[in-house]
Amino acid sequence: MVLGDFKPAVVWLILNGKTEEALELLAKNYQVNVPKLKVGLPKKHKIKAYGCYSAKTETISVQNSDVLINPFVILHEFYHHMRSRGVDKLHRGTEGNADKFAADFLVQYQLSIKKSSGPG
Secondary structure (H helix, E strand, O other): OOHHHHHHHHHHHHHOOOHHHHHHHHHHHHOOOOOEEEEOOOOOOOOOOOEEEEOOOOEEEEOOHHHHHOHHHHHHHHHHHHHEEOOOOEEOOOHHHHHHHHHHHHHHHHHHHHHHHOOO
16 A cells, blocks of 8 residues: 555545454554444433544444444544543543544545546
8 A cells, every 4th residue: 555545545444344444454553452343322422423432442332333334433433542542541632633633534535536537
């Protein structure tokens, strides 16, 4: 994989139902443990949430199986995983930064599609 292809490749994997492979790639790149992935939100979370991250269990939970192929949600929650540090797993990532992290991957994916399709 060419260095510039990392972000588009991660998005492609998620879109194509290979979310666990994408998480492995992300974890390797950012040098963190691979988070667990679970369908179903913890009871304390509002139904409107598509996903959440538990630093205690290092688990990304998603609302339903459809969300497993939503790169924005998966990348947003991975950002929280990546930013959870320290002995007490203190969360240092903000929602805004998680959104920016996920959006950057999507922008790079869109740019790679435009580049590969060439001039109209």
